[in-house]
Amino acid sequence: MNKPRILWLNVLFFLSTFLLAAIAVPYRAITHGFDASEIMFALLCFIFCGMSITAGYHRLWSHKTYQAHWSLRFIFALGGAFALQNSILHWSSDHRIHHKHVDNNDKDPYSAKMGFWYSHLGWMLREYHPTTYDDYNNVRDLQKDPIVIWQHKYYLLLTLLLNIGIPLFFGFWHGDIINSILLVGFLRLVLSHHTTFFINSLAHIWGKQTYSDKNSARDNGFLAFLTFGEGYHNFHHIFENDYRNGIRWWQFDPTKWLIKSCEYLGLTSKLRISPEDRLEKAKLAMTLKRSQQKLATYPNPEKMLERLQSEYDLLIVKINEYYAVHKQLLSERKKELVNDVENSELIKTCLELKKCVAEQQRSWKLLTAKFV
Incomplete structure (x- = not known):
């Protein structure tokens, strides 16, 4: 040509x-x-x-x-x-x-x-x-x-x-x-x-x-x-x-x-930003993929791959739970439905879920540190 x-x-x-x-x-x-x-x-x-x-x-x-x-x-x-x-x-x-x-x-x-x-x-x-x-x-x-x-x-x-x-x-x-x-x-x-x-x-x-x-x-x-x-x-x-x-x-x-x-x-x-949960899940998906690729080169990786997938699934569940409550909290704050910040059950739930996510993230990082 x-x-x-x-x-x-x-x-x-x-x-x-x-x-x-x-x-x-x-x-x-x-x-x-x-x-x-x-x-x-x-x-x-x-x-x-x-x-x-x-x-x-x-x-x-x-x-x-x-x-x-x-x-x-x-x-x-x-x-x-x-x-x-x-x-x-x-x-x-x-x-x-x-x-x-x-x-x-x-x-x-x-x-x-x-x-x-x-x-x-x-x-x-x-x-x-x-x-x-x-x-x-x-x-x-x-x-x-x-x-x-x-x-x-x-x-x-x-x-x-x-x-x-x-x-x-x-x-x-x-x-x-x-x-x-x-x-x-x-x-x-x-x-x-x-x-x-x-x-x-x-x-x-x-x-x-x-x-x-x-x-x-x-x-x-x-x-x-x-x-x-x-x-x-x-x-x-x-x-x-x-x-x-x-x-x-x-x-x-x-x-x-x-x-x-x-x-x-x-x-x-009208500055547009991407939802934080989407950012987190995109990064996690890439970490999972790289870890799986690395593990595939190991002898008998089945159990480790199963554990990796299980930890990933658990972290995604916790992230979804936390951000669902977080979005609900933001929505109610806009409507001025949450006045007592200290005693709000929604606030307490959100903080607890955030702590759970952080703990699961630490576990995930320890598990994947050798692969990424």
Whole structure:
């Protein structure tokens, strides 16, 4: 079969920007130097671009994990154009296809099963899906957002104004146009591109499959640091409607922190989170599966497998009992039916069940420690 035609404009763009960032920036640093203000402004622009993609393009528009005030949507729309990763409409359409057909080489636009190079950059260098390039049927909801349509219509103009205008403006103001073009223009753009592209490539081949092995997505804390929290990708592919990627307080997810902080300011609302019991049961199912696979390599594993399954079933029962009571308690608290917190029988039952779950979890961890 003939390979799809090469998109020479994309090839030249990615190659030239990368070479300027990789060669011209270090050369300029050695021969001329960059001061703290230039480095700080480039970093701020990089953060602005990155957070506009993660909080805006990804979690707001692609997955509708929360709602945002028009002013915040407008800022994200500008940041996305500055990041030069196509319009909101196009990016979100591709991303929804990716989630629907993840790892399907014929349908996933950046399938990780095609290899690192393809999923990282190669999918944009050839015309692999020409018939679906302008098909936005899967983002009809976004076409009702006037900011999305405005950005899509004027995307090329916005990218030129922002990617040329901001470096030039800062260069004129600070007194060194060449430094600004190299740092704020090219280096910031290349870093923004490739750290985002890591989610399509590295996050599907490097890390742990914490919640599921039904697709190639992985959880990776180091990638989360590079990508404003997007590195917990195995979680995201299973619980894509959750506004968080790093669900624990200690997990690095500045995008989550931004969205939550904006809620206090009235700029975001209706933040969606996945039920805690579903998260726990997904992790347990993966631990059970890995333990069973490991045990299958042992001689005469039948009794151990039976015990493992029994402990797992018991833990699931206890989790279901606890969360059923916990949900009932939350519901009654909302209705203000539980006034006496100290003496409420429902509270006591909930605490007892929570203690039972914790005890069973300790037993489960001791049993599976050698297998995971």
